[in-house]
Amino acid sequence: MSFISPKGTVDNIAGYQPGAMKLSTAKKMHRLSFNESRIGPSPKALSAAVDIMQNCYLYPLPGNPEIREAIAERYSVDADRIFCGSGSEDILRLIACGYADAGDDIVYTEHGMVIYPTAASCVGANAIIAPEKDLFVDVDSVLETVTENSKVVYVANPGNPTGTYIPKSEIARLRENLNDDILLVVDAAYAEFVDADDYSPGWELVDNGKDNVIMTRTMSKMYALAGLRLGWSYAPASVNAVLNKVRAGFNVNAAAIAAGIEAIKDIEHEKKAKAYNDKMKAWFEAELLALGLEVAPSVCNFSLVRFPDGAEQCKAVNQVLSENGISVKPCGGAYLPDCLRITIGAEDGLELLIDVLKDLKTKGVI
Ligand SMILES: Cc1ncc(COP(=O)(O)O)c(C=O)c1O
Numbered sequence: 001m002s003f004i005s006p007k008g009t010v011d012n013i014a015g016y017q018p019g020a021m022k023l024s025t026a027k028k029m030h031r032l033s034f035n036e037s038r039i040g041p042s043p044k045a046l047s048a049a050v051d052i053m054q055n056c057y058l059y060p061l062p063g064n065p066e067i068r069e070a071i072a073e074r075y076s077v078d079a080d081r082i083f084c085g086s087g088s089e090d091i092l093r094l095i096a097c098g099y100a101d102a103g104d105d106i107v108y109t110e111h112g113m114v115i116y117p118t119a120a121s122c123v124g125a126n127a128i129i130a131p132e133k134d135l136f137v138d139v140d141s142v143l144e145t146v147t148e149n150s151k152v153v154y155v156a157n158p159g160n161p162t163g164t165y166i167p168k169s170e171i172a173r174l175r176e177n178l179n180d181d182i183l184l185v186v187d188a189a190y191a192e193f194v195d196a197d198d199y200s201p202g203w204e205l206v207d208n209g210k211d212n213v214i215m216t217r218t219m220s221k222m223y224a225l226a227g228l229r230l231g232w233s234y235a236p237a238s239v240n241a242v243l244n245k246v247r248a249g250f251n252v253n254a255a256a257i258a259a260g261i262e263a264i265k266d267i268e269h270e271k272k273a274k275a276y277n278d279k280m281k282a283w284f285e286a287e288l289l290a291l292g293l294e295v296a297p298s299v300c301n302f303s304l305v306r307f308p309d310g311a312e313q314c315k316a317v318n319q320v321l322s323e324n325g326i327s328v329k330p331c332g333g334a335y336l337p338d339c340l341r342i343t344i345g346a347e348d349g350l351e352l353l354i355d356v357l358k359d360l361k362t363k364g365v366i
Pocket residue numbers: 035086087088089090113156158159160187189190217218219220226230231
């Protein structure tokens with residue numbers, strides 16, 4: 001019997017539900033559930049991380065100045081506007097710590113990441129969902145959902161697991177119509193994959209002079225440093241001052257800093273990862289469409305597939321995929337129980353997945 005219990009908002013947290021990490025029936029597991037990079041990190045990043053291990057008995061510099069400067073240099077911005085965290089998830093949580101109190105509202109969109117309501121619940125805030133429209137963030141719906149009580153709005157652009165984006169004019173319209181005292185968080189974890197001319201991860205909004213927008217980014221996806229945990233954000237210095245108050249003293253590890261500095265500079269490697277994603281995603285999605293499946297217009301390194309007969313069919317397909325050693329992400333937690341999210345991972349995994357689906361088509365399962 002326990003005499004202690006968590007606070008009510010924490011008791012209700014659903015928690016992160018990953019795709020399968022281990023598949024008992026298959027010899028090899030094809031990991032297509034975490035949106036990890038097929039290409040892997042820049043060799044320069046890797047060797048910097050290995051080299052720094054000799055000094056791993058030393059704390060990194062507080063406030064992470066070297067990696068902030070490297071990011072600032074890459075994008076020609078002021079390093080005081082860059083903040084780094086142990087993954088962008090760290091930053092997304094710190095935002096709730098810094099800006100929302102118990103009883104306040106934090107708004108996020110229907111198919112948004114579980115990180116947002118979790119961050120809200122940890123500070124005792126109410127996590128309020130704004131419905132999306134056909135897998136797209138709907139600015140009008142966000143505006144209808146916010147109240148006087150709202151302190152933070154999280155919007156992923158592009159979204160995960162939808163993979164869809166909304167144009168910069170729409171994000172600007174959102175900012176214009178939100179009260180100035182609400183912090184708008186633009187989570188642009190997949191920004192590096194997007195080619196669209198009308199897309200922006202949010203730089204210009206941060207520079208609007210009102211100190212009420214933060215753009216978050218990750219080095220887990222395009223830069224393939226997921227295991228080291230490195231995220232960053234661009235925000236006015238006043239917002240960074242708040243994040244610096246609530247962060248852990250040494251919130252980014254030395255290996256992540258060393259690798260991140262090299263990764264952000266290695267533009268050739270980034271181009272290689274982008275080219276692989278573009279080519280493989282085009283092939284993969286054409287195959288899915290040829291099978292008669294519905295595929296969301298993803299601009300990311302993953303595809304979202306909808307199964308026409310609904311959640312039970314989706315579950316049955318996932319079971320067969322897993323028996324074949326393929327781990328993908330079921331999306332019930334993002335209110336898409338009839339969908340699977342599939343990372344544009346290695347060729348052999350994607351080819352096997354298509355073969356399995358073709359077989360299921362022959363058998364009338366899909
Ligand atoms: C939209 C989005 N935001 C944030 C994150 C967190 O990334 P990380 O903590 O690895 O930087 C992810 C990871 O999948 C994501 O998809």
